[in-house]
Structures are given as structure tokens and as C-alpha cells.
Amino acid sequence: MADLYVKEFDMKNPFVVASSPATQGPNNVLKTASIKPGAIVVRNFGHGKGGGSYIGPNSSDIFMGRPTVQSHAIGTGIKDPIGSLEEYCEAIRRIKREMDPDIRLWASIGHYGDIVKGGEWEKDWIRQTEELTRAGADALELHFNTPGVAVMKDRTINYYELVNRCTAMIKQHTTLPVMVKLTVEGCDPLTAIRQAVAAGADGVGPTARWKAFSFDLDWKRTEPRPGSGYGGTQATPIICYTIAETRSKGINIPMYAGGGVFSYEQALQILMAGSNCVQLGSIVCSGGLGAAERLMRRTEEWMDSHGYPDMQSLTGDALKLFNMPKEVAARRTARLGEAYRVTQVDRNECIGCGRCYDVCWNEGIEIADGKARKLDSCIGCGYCFQVCPTGALHVDKGGILAAAFDEE
Ligand SMILES: Cc1cc2nc3c(=O)[nH]c(=O)nc-3n(C[C@H](O)[C@H](O)[C@H](O)COP(=O)(O)O)c2cc1C
Numbered sequence: 001m002a003d004l005y006v007k008e009f010d011m012k013n014p015f016v017v018a019s020s021p022a023t024q025g026p027n028n029v030l031k032t033a034s035i036k037p038g039a040i041v042v043r044n045f046g047h048g049k050g051g052g053s054y055i056g057p058n059s060s061d062i063f064m065g066r067p068t069v070q071s072h073a074i075g076t077g078i079k080d081p082i083g084s085l086e087e088y089c090e091a092i093r094r095i096k097r098e099m100d101p102d103i104r105l106w107a108s109i110g111h112y113g114d115i116v117k118g119g120e121w122e123k124d125w126i127r128q129t130e131e132l133t134r135a136g137a138d139a140l141e142l143h144f145n146t147p148g149v150a151v152m153k154d155r156t157i158n159y160y161e162l163v164n165r166c167t168a169m170i171k172q173h174t175t176l177p178v179m180v181k182l183t184v185e186g187c188d189p190l191t192a193i194r195q196a197v198a199a200g201a202d203g204v205g206p207t208a209r210w211k212a213f214s215f216d217l218d219w220k221r222t223e224p225r226p227g228s229g230y231g232g233t234q235a236t237p238i239i240c241y242t243i244a245e246t247r248s249k250g251i252n253i254p255m256y257a258g259g260g261v262f263s264y265e266q267a268l269q270i271l272m273a274g275s276n277c278v279q280l281g282s283i284v285c286s287g288g289l290g291a292a293e294r295l296m297r298r299t300e301e302w303m304d305s306h307g308y309p310d311m312q313s314l315t316g317d318a319l320k321l322f323n324m325p326k327e328v329a330a331r332r333t334a335r336l337g338e339a340y341r342v343t344q345v346d347r348n349e350c351i352g353c354g355r356c357y358d359v360c361w362n363e364g365i366e367i368a369d370g371k372a373r374k375l376d377s378c379i380g381c382g383y384c385f386q387v388c389p390t391g392a393l394h395v396d397k398g399g400i401l402a403a404a405f406d407e408e
Pocket residue numbers: 018019020021043044052053054071072073108143145146181207208209231232235258259260261279280281282283285
């Protein structure tokens with residue numbers, strides 16, 4: 001079996017169950033601990049009643065492992081089980097006593113609402129830092145991810161300055177590693193990461209959740225309240241870009257990125273883009289521990305069957321693709337284009353549906369006698385190959401691209 005140990009975070013495996021209802025209060029943390037993730041982030045307190053959680057119509061999709069766009073829970077009586085810093089510290093002590101010692105316990109500091117409200121929030125955050133350090137947390141996490149923080153950036157707060165100043169401030173008051181959780185909404189994530197690094201962050205967790213307005217056309221019967229904090233499968237490629245860009249600029253800070261991870265494939269993409277760990281959020285809340293455990297197991301199985309013996313070999317492996325030399329990329333394009341250009345329609349397979357003709361913008365194909373036929377004017381763009389329903393237009397795309405890559 002692959003060795004999942006992550007040395008950058010000293011974690012048994014790369015899965016961080018992120019701050020969410022699944023980590024709200026000691027009972028939920030201990031329940032979540034049963035699937036043995038590498039780390040659990042205790043949800044920051046101060047949510048009060050409501051918890052900011054609403055359910056979309058698609059969470060059953062997550063449970064079934066299908067792509068989805070959102071997941072929040074509803075509950076008019078949701079109440080934060082941690083009401084004060086004293087209760088928070090007691091929760092940390094209890095979790096540390098009862099939880100598997102191999103799971104790292106990160107305590108989330110503050111709440112973005114504190115910043116919005118103003119007042120003496122910095123003093124509060126420092127007190128939380130000092131008390132939670134004493135209570136025995138393994139690391140502290142700063143909460144700069146929620147869309148609310150990002151969207152205020154041009155109103156009252158400079159986001160980058162906030163990240164830098166708060167990180168430096170918290171670092172002065174703890175001996176624990178400080179994890180800085182960042183948004184990719186409304187800011188340049190690379191700049192935000194640089195600010196966290198400059199201020200001494202021990203890890204960064206870029207996360208993709210946006211303010212969004214989601215509804216269907218039958219809107220009167222859907223959302224109890226459409227609102228903020230939307231994620232979904234579409235988030236993963238965006239977060240992968242942030243990870244890959246950061247690594248490509250030589251920034252090697254330990255990273256635990258997340259966003260829209262509902263399948264083991266997405267977890268692997270986050271890791272192979274260069275993040276050392278991966279956050280699990282909605283999948284745990286809406287898919288439950290069963291779905292999260294399945295994802296963790298399948299990630300490991302995939303590593304075994306694809307020759308990745310450990311995290312070192314896996315992490316950042318896809319940067320080879322992100323940073324592919326121009327000549328290799330050009331060769332791959334040329335090889336594939338040429339294959340598209342010269343490959344003729346298999347007349348036995350063609351059913352004359354005309355889809356290929358429909359997507360050809362170069363007069364490169366015609367339908368004659370009920371069958372398609374490629375013409376000399378074909379430029380090899382490949383559109384028709386994507387739409388052919390029968391395989392009458394077919395090339396071994398994977399083989400062609402891999403051969404061009406391997407040759408280099
Ligand atoms: C219902 C719900 C509540 C959340 N509440 C918080 C929170 O209080 N603090 C926080 O830092 N992140 C919060 N998050 C974000 C998660 O910690 C995590 O970063 C995010 O869910 C990852 O994206 P994903 O849900 O698409 O996997 C919440 C996420 C969900 C689904």
C-alpha cells in the first residue's frame with residue numbers, strides 16, 4: 001500500500017477535514033475522527049444561531065458521487081455548541097484526550113464576521129491564540145477564506161494587508177504552526193499567498209468558495225435561501241491553477257488546498273497540481289463520513305495501481321504538464337492535428353448523422369450518399385472527432401500525446 005505520510009505537515013495522510021458543520025463542536029469532531037483523516041480543523045466559534053448553512057437540491061448527488069455545484073445544510077435551530085473561548089479550550093482538551101493521537105487537531109481562530117463588525121477583534125484573536133495554544137491544539141488556522149472577507153476588499157479592507165498583518169500578529173503569540181486559509185475570490189491568490197508567506201505562515205490553504213446566486217427556473221419551489229459560500233466541482237480546476245501557479249513561481253510553502261473535491265480523482269488533481277494536502281469540506285458534510293472514507297480509500301488504491309509509492313512521488317507530478325516546455329507542447333499539438341487531418345471516416349461505422357458536418361467550420365467534410373467524407377481542406381482541428389457518436393471518426397488521442405511526451 002502507498003505510504004500516505006505527509007512530512008510537510010507531519011500527517012498520517014493528506015486529508016484535512018475542513019472547518020464546517022462536520023467539525024463544529026467536540027462531538028462532531030470525534031465523530032469525524034472515526035474515518036482517520038490526517039487532520040481535522042475545529043470550526044471557528046462565533047457563528048451563533050444558524051451556522052450559515054443551507055441545503056441545495058444537489059447534495060444527494062454528492063452522496064452518490066455525482067458532480068454537483070453546492071451543498072449546505074439547513075436547520076433553523078442550528079446552534080454553535082461552542083459559545084465562549086473557555087468552552088472552545090475545553091473542547092480542544094477533550095478532543096485531544098479522546099481522539100486518535102495520530103490525527104492532527106487544528107483550531108480555527110476568529111471569524112470573518114469579527115472583522116466586519118469592527119471593534120476589538122484583534123485583541124480577541126490574540127487571546128484565542130494564546131488560550132488555544134495552551135489548551136493543546138496542534139496548529140492554528142486563520143480564516144481568510146469565506147467570501148465575505150474577499151468581497152469587502154474594495155469597501156473597507158485591503159485583503160492582502162489583512163492577511164499579512166493578522167498572520168504576523170498571530171505568529172507573535174503562539175509557538176504552534178499557523179495555517180492561513182485563503183480565498184481565491186475577488187483577489188489575486190498568488191499575491192495573497194505571498195503575503196501569508198512573508199508574514200511567516202507555516203501553511204496556506206487556498207480554497208474556492210464564492211458568493212453566488214443559484215436558483216433554477218422554478219425558483220419559487222427551490223432554495224430556502226439562495227446565498228453565499230458556493231463551491232462545487234467547477235472549483236477544482238480553478239484551485240489547481242492557483243496551486244500550480246504558486247509552485248511554478250518557486251513558492252514551496254506547505255499547502256492544503258481545497259474546493260469542490262467530491263471524488264478521489266479531484267483529490268488527486270489537487271495533490272498532483274502541487275498541494276501537499278487536500279481539504280475535504282462539502283463531501284463530509286453532505287456526503288457523510290462514508291463518502292469521505294470511500295474517497296480516501298480510492299485515492300490510495302489509485303496511487304497503488306498507478307505506481308505512486310508515496311506522497312513525494314505524487315505531489316506536484318502534474319506540474320510537468322503545467323510547465324511543459326513550449327517545444328513539447330507544440331510537438332503534441334502538431335502530432336494530434338496531423339492525425340486528425342489525415343484520418344479518414346470509417347465508412348462502415350458512419351451512420352450519416354451529419355454531426356461532423358455541423359461542427360466543421362473549415363469545409364473539411366461533406367456528407368455524400370448518406371456517409372461523411374473528409375476533404376483536402378480539412379485543417380485537423382478535431383471538432384468532428386469529438387462529436388462522432390459511432391467512432392467512425394477516431395484517433396488514438398492518448399497514445400499520440402503520450403508518445404510525443406515520452407519522446408522528449
Ligand atoms: C456548510 C459549510 C460550512 C462552512 N463553514 C466554514 C467556516 O465556518 N469556516 C471556514 O473557514 N470554512 C468553512 N467552510 C469551508 C470549508 O472549510 C472548506 O474550505 C470548503 O468547504 C472546501 O470546499 P468544498 O466544500 O467545495 O470541498 C464551510 C463549508 C461548508 C460546506
